Amino acid sequence: ELVEAMLKARGPRSLDGLSVLVSAGPTYEDIDPVRFIGNRSSGRMGFAVAAAAVQAGARVRLVAGPVALATPAGVERIDVRSARQMRDAVVASAADSDIFISAAAVGDYRPQAVSPAKLKKSGKALALELVQNPDILAELAAQAAHPFLVGFAAETNDLEHYAREKLERKGLDLIAANRVGEELGFECSENALLLLWPGGREELGMAEKGVLAKALIERVATLHAAARGKRGRG
Amino acid sequence: ELVEAMLKARGPRSLDGLSVLVSAGPTYEDIDPVRFIGNRSSGRMGFAVAAAAVQAGARVRLVAGPVALATPAGVERIDVRSARQMRDAVVASAADSDIFISAAAVGDYRPQAVSPAKLKKSGKALALELVQNPDILAELAAQAAHPFLVGFAAETNDLEHYAREKLERKGLDLIAANRVGEELGFECSENALLLLWPGGREELGMAEKGVLAKALIERVATLHAAARGKRGRG
Known part of the structure; x- marks a missing residue:
């Protein structure tokens, strides 16, 4: 009753009763026992999104690549290293997520292959054969029943063009695009986001990632509710 | 006079009056603005060695790759990212170092080339052309006048064989070899070291990196003093 009273006092929240799955951070792909291919993602935006989703009333599960960040309060966290580990963890949780x-x-x-022993210097140039990783969002989008899908696009150039193209090609419900490069996007705490969805756009100006995450979550809640309403009446 | 008295009370230290240059951590080689090739070095051993050298009385400069570690007290730190940046910083400081x-x-x-824009997925396999980085220790060893040279060898197999070969091929004064792989060496705080030098060896059993660093510094001090003595009388 106390909880109920508190909820009443606070009013309903935008993601009450919903289950949200978030992935965050980089993935690391081992070349041999010591070397790997990584990327500069700090994980901060994904962790901020998970925290904002909890604050909006959702049950939140976070699949995190190798980052040194504290788990936001109320979030269930699953740690992974490679893209394939992240794919497996996300697909396993997606069926239960809105x-x-x-x-x-x-x-x-x-x-293409992980060397079990540390590669020795050969004294000459080397070609590292690379193969593509699974595309997690595209795999989920292809399933008959799937969660509301939100992607990110980090681009160094032609931001809106590439992001809109990615939204459509992957069949996403919303994409959050940000410019990366010199001092922007990765490894810093401020950024700007351009939100794109079928038939709409919203610009979120330069702000702390926590502020951007809250605005993103509100847009997600609005679009998700509209989609559910349409299906419900459909 | 107070300082002099304190020094006298403590007695002479093994590296008093000497200048020690230490490199630590991984290097990251950019593929494009977001992707890079890295390695699992935590930097902990190098930072522990720098701290142990200060405690042994040396002036210490530390050239550090991308790590999230606090600078040990009394150490002058220079941060770098790539192997070539590390080479430049080390070579610039080596002339002043014992x-x-x-x-x-x-x-x-x-x-071979860093892409200025983020690479796009091509939909197929890819060969990443790699070229060798400068060998900093070999470059210093080739100089007529150079500091006393201590290398590390992290090996997954045939530890003593590879380390002794590296000691001789590079013309080092001492090499500290450690086994890496499953839960060993990188990203952990304990390890064991095998020290090899021309005509000698010493095994340092499993211990905290701080303990190993102190033992390594004592061996360095002994060998350096012997080499200096020989040259002095030579």
């Missing part, structure tokens, strides 16, 4: 927000910077490529 | 301890895991290879 919304999947893919904030991880999943490595597109991995070495 | 001893160089190369504890960094310098990446052997870097991409």
Whole structure:
């Protein structure tokens, strides 16, 4: 009754009763026991999104690549290293989730083979054969029943063009695009986001990642409710 | 006078009056603005060696790759990212140093070209062309006048064989070899070291990196004093 009273006092929240799955951080692809291919994702945006989803009333599960960040309060965290481990963890949780927000910077490529022993210097140039990693969002989008899908696009150039193209090609419900490069996006705490969805756009100006995450979550809640309403009446 | 009295009370230390240069951590080689090739070095051993050298009375400069570690008290720190940046910082400081301890895991290879824009998925396999990075220790060893040279060898197999071969091929004064792989060496705080030098060896059993660093510094001091004595009388 106390909880009920508190909830009443606070009013309903935008994601009450919903289950949100978030991925965050980089993935690391081993070349041999000591070397790997990584990327500069700090994980901060994904962790901020998970925290904002909890604050909006959702049950939140966070699949995190190798980052040194504290788990936000109320979040269930699953740690992974490679893109394939992240794919497996996300797919296993997706069926129980209403919304999947893919904030991880999943490595597109991995070495074709992982050397069990440390590679020795050969004294000459070397070609590292890379193969593509699974595309987690595209795999989920292809399933008949799937969560509301939110992607991120980090681009160094032609931001809106590439992001809109990715939204459509992957069949996403929403994409959050940000510019990366010199001092922007990765490894810093401020950023700006451009939100794109079928038939709409919203610009979120330069702000702390926590502020951007809250605004993103509110947009997700609005679009998800509209989609559910349409299906419900459909 | 107070300082002099304190020094007298403590007695002379093994590296009093000497200048020690230490490198630590991994190097990261950019593939494009977001992707890079890295390695699992935590930097802990190098930082522990720098701290132990200060405690032994040396002036210490530390060239550190990308790690999230606090600078030990009394150490002058220079931060770098790539192998070539590390080479430049080390070579610039080597002329003023009596001893160089190369504890960094310098990446052997870097991409032949760094893409200024983020690489797009091509939909197929990819070969990443790699070229060798400069060999910092070999470059210093080739100079007529150079510091006392200490290297590290992290090996997954045939530890003593590879380490002794590296000691001789590079013309080092001492090498500290450790086994890496499953839960060993990188990203953990305990390890064991095998010290090899021309005509000698010493095994340092499993211990905290701080303990190993102190033992390594004592061996360095002994060998350096002997080498100096020989040259002095020579």
